[in-house]
Amino acid sequence: ExxxxxxxxxxxxxVVNSGKELLKLLFSSKRELREVEExxxxxxKSEE
Incomplete structure (x- = not known):
């Protein structure tokens, strides 16, 4: 038992550890996306 x-x-x-890794990946990809958008x-703006 x-x-x-x-x-x-x-x-x-x-599961908890892999969840943390997934969150890290999510946050880092979100950061990269935001930087690309900026x-x-x-x-x-420079083309105007």
Whole structure:
């Protein structure tokens, strides 16, 4: 019984860690997107 409990705890920790990694990826890609949008805005303004 304790074995299955520790196994599920390990699985839970894995899920939490992969969730954190996903969040990091999301935030970094969002940051990159925002920077790209800002660059496009600058290009549009300089073309006027």
């Amino acid at each position: 304790s074995d299955s409990h520790s196994a599920s705890k390990r699985t839970f920790e894995k 660059e496009e805005d600058l290009v549009l």
